[in-house]
Amino acid sequence: MEIPQLKRDRIVQYLQKLTNDEMDKEEKIDWDYIKHLKHPEIPLKLHLNILGTSSTLEEGTSEEEYLYVFEEFKELNQLKKAKFISTTSAGLAAENSINDLKLEDRSGSNWRKYKLHLEQNNGWSDKSIAELSRATEWILQQLNLKNNSFEDIRKGLVLGNVQSGKTASMAGLMAAASDHGFNFFIIVSGMMDNLKSQTEDRLLNDLNSNERIQGSNWTNIKNIHNKNRSHHLSELDVSDRITNNNIYFTVLLKNVSHLKGLITWLKKDEERLGKLKVLIIDDESDQAGINTKEMSTKSDQKEFDRSTINKNLINIVHLEHNGKSYGAMNYVAYTATPYANILNENEPESLFPHHFIYSLKPSPLYIGPKQIYGIPADTDKDQSLDIINLIDDDDLIELRSVQACYKLPYTLEKALIWFQIGLAILRTHDFKKPLSMLIHTSQKINDHEAIKYLIEKWFTDTSKEQFLKKCESVFIEEKNRVTAETFLDILPDYELDIKVNPSIIEFNEIKPELEYIYDKSIDTIKLFGEDKVFSESMHLCVDNSKNNTVIDNKSYRLAYPNKQQLADMKKAPGFIVIGGSTLSRGLTLEGLISTYFIRTTKIADTLMQMGRWFGYRIGYELLPRIWMSSISLERFRFLVEIDEDLRESIKEFAKLNKTPREYGIKVINSPDNRFMQITGANRAQSAKEAEIDFTGYKPQDINFTNNKEKLKQNIQLTEAFLSNLGNSENNFNNNGVFWRGITISQIFDNYLLKGFYFNKRTAAFNNLESIKDWCSLNKFNTWNVAVAGKIKQADTAETWKVDNKYLTKANRSVKGDIIKDENGQEIVSIGVLRNPNDYIIDFDSKPQLADKNLSNEKIRNHSAQKETPLLVIYRLNKYYEPANSNNRQSLNFDEDIIGISLIIPGDNAVPRGKYLTINPVHVIDDLEGEE
Secondary structure, eight states: OOOOHHHHHHHHHHHHHHHHHHHHTTOOOOHHHHHTTTOTTSOHHHHHHHHHHTTSSOTTOOHHHHHHHHHHHHHHHHHHHHHHHHHHOOEEESSSOSOOOOOOOSTTOHHHHHHHHHHHTSOOOHHHHHHHHHHHHHHHTTOOSOOSSGGGOEEEEEEOOTTSOHHHHHHHHHHHHHTTTOOEEEEEEOSOHHHHHHHHHHHHHHHTOOTTSOOOEEEEOTTTTSTTOSOOGGGOOOOSOTTOOEEEEEEEOSSHHHHHHHHHHHTTOHHHHTTOEEEEEEETTTSSOSOOSOOOOOTTOOOOOOOHHHHHHHHHHTOOBTTBOOSEEEEEEEESOOHHHHHSOOOTTSSSOOSEEEEOOOOTTEEOHHHHHOOOOOSSSOOSOSOEEEOOHHHHHHHHTGGGOSSOOHHHHHHHHHHHHHHHHHHHTTOOSOEEEEEEOOSOHHHHHHHHHHHHHHHHHOOHHHHHHHHHHHHHHHTTSSOHHHHHHHOTTOOSOOOOOGGGOOHHHHHHHHHHHHHHOEEOEEEETTEEEOOSSEEEEEESTTOOOOBTTEEOSOOOOOHHHHHHOSSOOEEEEEESGGGSSSOOOTTEEEEEEOOOOSBHHHHHHTOTTOEEOTTOTTOOEEEEOHHHHHHHHHHHHHHHHHHHHHHHHHHTTOOHHHHOOOOOOOSSOTTOBSSOGGGOTTSOTTEEOOTTOOOBOOEEEOOHHHHHHHHHHHHHHHHTSOOOEEOTTSSEEEEEEEEHHHHIIIIITTTOOOOTTOGGGGGHHHHHHHHHHTTOOEEEEEEESOEESSOOTTEEEETTEEEEOBOOOEESOOEEOTTSOEEEEOSOOOOGGGGGTTOSSOOOOSSTTOOHHHHHHTSTTTTOOEEEEEEEOSEEOOSOOSSEEOEEOSSOEEEEEEEOSOOSSSOOSOOEEOOOOOOOOOTTOOO
């Protein structure tokens, strides 16, 4: 409805006045009361006339005009209220809570003891502990303290971040639950012995940390699955007293013998079984325990045939022996990649999180996927740390046949040198903790040995003079890439001071330490019986499933010094770690400075778990660097979008009071990256494979090839398309022109599908046929089209002519490295094309905001244009020199670039529309090789 701007403004101002008190108090707003202007006893039409006569509203404001503006205002303000809720709750539950348990902060409580441990030994801030406390109490209130029937068993999922400290939440939940009568904890921890040992040691240390502080005695029952077990069930003190001072936990691997052995142990004493109040914590819950067998959908089938580990886990959760079961049973899954958990079968007896899902908020100190790769940003500002280096195709080819190489590939040599530079910098600053380099190449044992040989050969063949020269060159190239200023721009809430800043260090300051590192060269971890001995050399480790051999007291398996050994060392020890599967999940690499990553996979959750470089980098925040291929980089960037979308969806459904069952959890299935799967097809029992919903899809063109002929072709096609659209309108602030009511056929058949050239790496635009079909099926047949650019009065070199108007071209610079395709043509990424203002580029009047903090995307989603898809066209200057060249390169193309952005209605809050299968199209050859 067209409403004069002044009339609209006056309505909004008056409605704002009516709602201010309720919104300030953050109380529930009675919108029906506001709709009737707080006087339901007066007919609305009469009330509007009164307000018009008194000049509160414009005279002549009709009932229809008022109600139209009211609905817009209501939507915007409801969004503001929901925004508050989403920042204070990240849980999705069948009920708000099923008990009123609180964290016990009294003297002698296990929660208080654990909290003091975090403060005193781990240096946690008050803010981080408050966040952990809130999360722990929320999860605690979803647990059941009784088990009278099958329905009493509670099953939930806690979503963390890779390397973000999920173990801290697990330990906190164990401590809090033990204060309320839980007496037996089962931790199911991955498939690797080294990860199991790491988990056991960490939990025992965290929960029994300080003997001087009162609290329960935590006992780790080792080898519970076999005859070498440290305790029998009949020996446990599991009295009903909440004040019982004995709490037990056991850590198991996800293998059949461990799980069946636990079942046997539990059945040994049914009386004590009935007194066990159990919390099962399934660490890395998407690994191994997911049902991978195809399940029948026949309605008459009573039992499904599940995969063995999944079946045994379910048997433990639902254990009943001689009519006896647990005193209480709760199953809580923890993972950073929950796609298999929520897409797997959801039968009542399954491990699906029927009762709750909670998304942990990482500490402000956490450096995760979105900080490293950026989030799908709608801004001209770079949103990622500049720590990625690309491995070129020549090196990838060499590394595919690494056993035949005679020297280190250039990029691997550079990564190795950077590790030694980082080691020197931190040793110079008296950093004493272990520091690591990860070389993650493939699963092949022989490849690991070949890399090890090439590193040893490099140290032998490189003279000290060559070494120092190479170090200086790499140092100069890398030192200014991440400064304290740019780091804090990406992590504005970072709570600590940046103490080590390479950009203000001179090479001569670290040269003596580099000489020392060169002289000491590389070594191995020495073994003398059970004792590990470390040196001031760099320790070369090859950590894989077969490397358990000890020859001449040398071990290549990764291990770090204990606290006492570290205290006795004069310098921070260094570790160069070469490995495969054993380094892919769960295991923490301490002090990770340099990562060389050439392995990849098409499975999203597997790839995310390989990101050992996510985590906490306290004291060396500006030093980490990663080397990977351009395809791996694009895949990780898409993973960020999957991850962020899932976490936001949990918040959205929490606001709607949806249960996990009602949630019908939806994960982006990759119109952006058709060469990825969310999880293995056999792990997604409840999902329809390869189905895409384009609701709220907003792709933007960011990859371009410097091909003069193709660039000119795009310009000519664009000009011809625009010339046939008729007369344009100026947007409300003259930042572009737009056309209304353009048919979907005009946009796709007469333009985007008529020969427009897209770089193959912009996968979204290789699926335009599917996008068009989906939009047609969902009745998005009429679009708006806009061209971005400030409207000028004269034709200059910085403008182009559109509908007899002169619009400025856009300036974008190159993000990351410039690479070349098979024809030697440059390929660049600009990172981001769309500007936030472009979401409202087709508005003819300035939006009247009830909430000044709303993004333009949210404004569009709650405006008259919310159901109108939008095509935005950009013409980029072929030459552009960025003002800040630290982490950006100049664009230098032969012709101007046409960039495309699509905005399809929806905010992904509720699944909508039909699904389409993306047809496979030609993909770039993957030089890394797939798994």
